Amino acid sequence: MKMINLSVNFNDINSHSEFHEKFKRLFGFPDFYGKNFHAFIDCLTSLRIPEDGMTTVNIQQDEYILLEVIDINHLQDDLKHDFLLAIQEINNRCTLLGEKASLLLLLSKS
Template sequence: MQYETIRIDCSNIFDEDSFHNVFAATFGFPVFYGRNMDAWVDCMTSLDEPDDGMTTVTVEKGGIVVLQLDAIAQVRDRCRRAYDDLLECSAFVNWRRMQSGFKPILCLSFA
């Protein structure tokens, strides 16, 4: 199984707006990215569908994207909502995929 590790520098996340800035820049979300968690879920669900054009980061079908969340404790302490949203929405991405007959795609790694 292929996996792609993407490092996220969480020290640059101070609020919900900066959360979306960091993820949009890291994953190359499209210009029409809605900068909310519904849009985040849509983009992250398509990580193995490069033709969807939702992200420039892709992995092969059945692959896993590991989010290496550097300094994640800072987000937890500074902006609990962004932290909670990240956890809940990552789980939702995987649940949504499994409900559609696909394998989970996200793995979170805390540093």
């Protein structure tokens, strides 16, 4: 499998709104992105389906994204919990479609 590296620093995220804005920019979510975790999951489930138009970042079947997450412990507990559950759900959807996980996390500190 091929890997695409992306990085997100949670040091400057202090609210749900800031979280969703950062990920909207990172992955190129559409203007109608709902800025909630249901929309987050839906957009990132389409990483391998570019025709959906849900992200400007797209991967092939033999690729995955290695997302370096810097300072995850800076996030509020509920936001951190929701983020991790969302990543799990995105990868569960991949499995249901007969694919390998699309998002792998690398947790690091700044």
